[in-house]
Amino acid sequence: MNRNTKTRRSTLTLALLLATAAPGLALAQDASPQDLEARIAQLEQMVQGLKSELEAQKAAQAAQPAPAPLPAGAQPIQATTISPAANAGTKFSYGGFIKLDAMYTNTDGGEIADGSPGRLFYLPSTIPVGGGDEGSDLDMHAQFSRFWFSADTELDGRKIKAYIEADMFGNANGNETSTNTYGVTLRHAYVSWDKWLAGQTWSNFQDVAALPDSVDFVGPTEGTIFVRQAQIRYTNGPWSFSVENPETLVNAHLSTGRITSDDNNVPDVTARYLHKAAWGHFTVAGLARQLKYETLTSDESESAFALSVSGKWNLGANDDVRYMLSGGSGLGRYLGFALGADAMQAADGSLEALDGYGGFIAWRHAFTPKLRGSLMYSAAQFDNDPLLTGLAVTEATQSIHANLIYSPLPKIDIGAEIIFGERELENGQSGELDRLHMHVKYNF
Known part of the structure; x- marks a missing residue:
């Protein structure tokens, strides 16, 4: 899974959590101050967990070696061999x-x-x-x-x-x-x-x-x-x-x-x-x-x-x-x-x-x-x-x-x-x- 896919998935999760929490916020006028504080603390804990996950993904991506540069004048070619019968990498x-x-x-x-x-x-x-x-x-x-x-x-x-x-x-x-x-x-x-x-x-x-x-x-x-x-x-x-x-x-x-x-x-x-x-x-x-x-x-x-x-x-x-x-x-x-x-x-x-x-x-x-x-x-x-x-x-x-x-x-x-x-x-x-x-x- 690449970096962009993981980031999009984490962002979607956060959006779903916020959407789930929205009805509760709409009813905040019926809740006591203690209930509201507990709900906010719960949401802050979820956001902090998502933030930690994103930072861990960034660190893992940075630790991977960079791809070797192509020789001067060379053009990238397809990943698989042109001839199916040839040795890989030909x-x-x-x-x-x-x-x-x-x-x-x-x-x-x-x-x-x-x-x-x-x-x-x-x-x-x-x-x-x-x-x-x-x-x-x-x-x-x-x-x-x-x-x-x-x-x-x-x-x-x-x-x-x-x-x-x-x-x-x-x-x-x-x-x-x-x-x-x-x-x-x-x-x-x-x-x-x-x-x-x-x-x-x-x-x-x-x-x-x-x-x-x-x-x-x-x-x-x-x-x-x-x-x-x-x-x-x-x-x-x-x-x-x-x-x-x-x-x-x-x-x-x-x-x-x-x-x-x-x-x-x-x-x-x-x-x-x-x-x-x-x-x-x-x-x-x-x-x-x-x-x-x-x-x-x-x-x-x-x-x-x-x-x-x-x-x-x-x-x-x-x-x-x-x-x-x-x-x-x-x-x-x-x-x-x-x-x-x-x-x-x-x-x-x-x-x-x-x-x-x-x-x-x-x-x-x-x-x-x-x-x-x-x-x-x-x-x-x-x-x-x-x-x-x-x-x-x-x-x-x-x-x-x-x-x-x-x-x-x-x-x-x-x-x-x-x-x-x-x-x-x-x-x-x-x-x-x-x-x-x-x-x-x-x-x-």
Whole structure:
């Protein structure tokens, strides 16, 4: 019973008592002075009792603890859970962004094929080599628009988080002639509790916090470790370890063709150390893999190991430098959206791990609270054996990026990025890409 209800009930009782006493007062002229004094004393005793009861109720109300204040910006929600099947106290949240990308692209070694991901963002493996300059192409899309949903619960002092995220980068269900429809693509789907995580998310070998502030989907793609996949991860303080879904990309013997092998029976294993401070963060991660490919006549496997160092260094309130340097064997599918293969295939079917390395450095500067920009350089190289791969495979790529991003209103970005990219083959031929990438993005 709340305070207002109790007060109203006490007031009603007092009114009833007074109403009961009224007839007696009306007949006071027939009563003796002694009777009147006794009646008044009785009424005073009743009123005093009601007053004591009200004061006791006030004291009990004041002794109760005040409700905890809501966090800044939070809005009160219903007392019961939104989903009847959810644990009591589960908090739901959602967000994402709408993003329009527009790109003018010129390549001097041929045209990037229509429908290729290289028409949607900077993907160095798709830069044409050996063809003619066909002029500029304009592409516009909203496929990288994104939506996420989260459910957070605390049970017995233990936090549980469920998270799912998707974008529209799925296969086309229509065409650019009419509908421009695309399928929803799963990005993340995981649950975490205490020190554990299970599901699909960024590889533990990747440092998401070091990614530059770019207009392009990634920016310095060739130098970036970029993989999302299913895993089980354990984190304890600055250390984290994971076992992740394995997959092997094999460069077919004397061919540019690649064999995607799912014959692995050992997961990819990672270990990471992360140090955070006021000046930024530094992290080093290791990767150990089994490279494996089976046919009807052979069962070939090879071990591979790689290392990645990355971080962010704050130079002041308006400047920071972000960087990443990775190298080792079997790094192919983890670097630059599978820029290189994991292994090379010999004539007898045996595998040899392909060595490679790549990295980037990016400087970000905030000119005003509404205007910022970044300058980036990125490169990658692979040590192909021409006797195994031939001369038409990618040997090296590099790119330079410069952008400006203006935010006229909170959470709205209008940006432009200039990209100069180059891809070189093992035979020495190269192709160049020049692109102006513009975007409008609203985070919600």
